[in-house]
Amino acid sequence: MAQKPSIPKGTRDFTPVEMARRNYIFDTIKDVFRLYGFSPIETPAMENLSTLMGKYGEEGDKLLFKILNSGDFLRDVDPALMTSENVTRLAAKLCEKGLRYDLTVPFARFVVMHRNDLQFPFKRYQIQPVWRADRPQKGRYREFYQCDADVVGSDSLLNEIELLEMIDEVFRRLKVRVTIKLNNRKVLAGIAELIGCPDKIINITVAIDKIDKIGLENVRAELLERGIPAEGVERLTPLLTLSGTTAERLSALRELLAGVEIGQKGIDELTEVIEGVEALGIECDLELDVSLARGLNYYTGTIIEVKARDVEIGSITGGGRYDNLTGVFGMPGISGVGISFGADRIYDVLNALDLYPAAVEESVKVMFTNLGKAEAAASLKAAKALRASGISAEVYPDAAKMKKQMSRANELHVPYVAIIGESELAEGKLTLKNMTTGEQSLIAIDELSSAVK
Numbered sequence: 001m002a003q004k005p006s007i008p009k010g011t012r013d014f015t016p017v018e019m020a021r022r023n024y025i026f027d028t029i030k031d032v033f034r035l036y037g038f039s040p041i042e043t044p045a046m047e048n049l050s051t052l053m054g055k056y057g058e059e060g061d062k063l064l065f066k067i068l069n070s071g072d073f074l075r076d077v078d079p080a081l082m083t084s085e086n087v088t089r090l091a092a093k094l095c096e097k098g099l100r101y102d103l104t105v106p107f108a109r110f111v112v113m114h115r116n117d118l119q120f121p122f123k124r125y126q127i128q129p130v131w132r133a134d135r136p137q138k139g140r141y142r143e144f145y146q147c148d149a150d151v152v153g154s155d156s157l158l159n160e161i162e163l164l165e166m167i168d169e170v171f172r173r174l175k176v177r178v179t180i181k182l183n184n185r186k187v188l189a190g191i192a193e194l195i196g197c198p199d200k201i202i203n204i205t206v207a208i209d210k211i212d213k214i215g216l217e218n219v220r221a222e223l224l225e226r227g228i229p230a231e232g233v234e235r236l237t238p239l240l241t242l243s244g245t246t247a248e249r250l251s252a253l254r255e256l257l258a259g260v261e262i263g264q265k266g267i268d269e270l271t272e273v274i275e276g277v278e279a280l281g282i283e284c285d286l287e288l289d290v291s292l293a294r295g296l297n298y299y300t301g302t303i304i305e306v307k308a309r310d311v312e313i314g315s316i317t318g319g320g321r322y323d324n325l326t327g328v329f330g331m332p333g334i335s336g337v338g339i340s341f342g343a344d345r346i347y348d349v350l351n352a353l354d355l356y357p358a359a360v361e362e363s364v365k366v367m368f369t370n371l372g373k374a375e376a377a378a379s380l381k382a383a384k385a386l387r388a389s390g391i392s393a394e395v396y397p398d399a400a401k402m403k404k405q406m407s408r409a410n411e412l413h414v415p416y417v418a419i420i421g422e423s424e425l426a427e428g429k430l431t432l433k434n435m436t437t438g439e440q441s442l443i444a445i446d447e448l449s450s451a452v453k
Helices: 016-035 057-062 087-094 104-113 158-174 185-194 198-208 216-225 230-240 246-256 261-280 325-329 343-353 373-388 402-411 422-427 445-452
Strands: 046-048 066-068 095-099 122-131 143-152 178-184 285-288 302-308 317-321 336-342 366-368 393-395 416-419 429-434 440-444
Touching: 016 122, 016 143, 016 158, 016 343, 046 104, 057 198, 104 122, 104 143, 104 325, 104 336, 143 158, 143 343, 158 178, 158 261, 158 302, 158 317, 158 336, 178 185, 178 261, 185 198, 185 230, 185 261, 198 216, 198 230, 216 230, 230 246, 246 261, 246 285, 261 285, 261 302, 336 343, 366 373, 366 402, 373 393, 373 422, 373 445, 402 416, 422 429, 429 445, 440 445
Parallel strands: 178 285, 366 393, 366 416
Antiparallel strands: 046 095, 066 095, 122 143, 143 336, 178 302, 302 317, 317 336, 416 429, 429 440
16 A cells, blocks of 8 residues: 655645635735835755854754755765764765755845845845754744845844834734834843853853743753853843833843943944834834843844734744844945744734635635536636636636536635526626625626626
């Protein structure tokens, strides 16, 4: 017996109905991206590992999917290396390429390679899948789509303000209530300096970024394990437990980081961004979260994370400023800031809250029945006229029983069925059935377009 087919863990198939829902999300995000002047690009699914490695921190590097070299990939490998436990060196010999982990690093590589063809500031959006060798769980997949918008070539914090405004607009259109959490990498650097561990900022940020998952006490324990002195952990605790309004948290943070220049710079930037967004007015909740680090090495300023308020799920959007990212590809001095919508998690949120418009699942607007050769020919002609006016239509391909044809229309949520039988054909008319109300009317064929509009 043939083996039952399956797909890799952490990946999913999507039915036509599911794809209609996903496309509703993609189209909503694209419309907002275009509204703010962003242009589309695409990059390859695989990149050279030299492009990807070292950009996401130690934990991120472990989650890269590596691709075996084509052909005889063992040809130049030392047999002794094959039996050693040095997996990293072996992987470097066997794999020169990897699947992209996100869209930001490939975008930085794109900017460097195409810099002579771009006008700066350059605003791009990109909607493509990414891959991470993570442990699959609710809301976490190994293959998922990101919807990114980035601006490079500008230091202005107006970019952050507009990106936050875009986040608000997308979720307003999708009718999802969210909280936008903000932090600044300079604040995190200031904290590391305050507790006397400026050289351990990565260890600190990796640990405190887990506070929502493992709690404050476990974060304190992990900080101690990572070599942060007990005195430093104690000085850090008040910073991780700030409360009150955003303005009150900013004030308390400024006081706690008094005398730490880089920390004060981060607070100044946060204040400018928050005040700018609040002056415009947004529907989302805006919250300062000092523990927010997102576990990535390339952020240098603003850090952004978005959580759904009505569904227990991880971050559904994130981003930040990455002033140094293009520098690793030989193009220093180019500042960038961007956001990434997690389309798969947003899809799960909309499913959980049942927020899709009814029309999203419509495959076609009008289905024509097939009641014979001559009738089908007239239906094909009428369907062509409908499509020319921008209305989707299909003709049932077989001259089957009416019950079978109507069942298909029901299953596909088709709002209208057009029936051209022998009598309708003789009169140059058709019977139009509203599948929602059940009402039927006899109309001229050339009136069909206006009737269904």
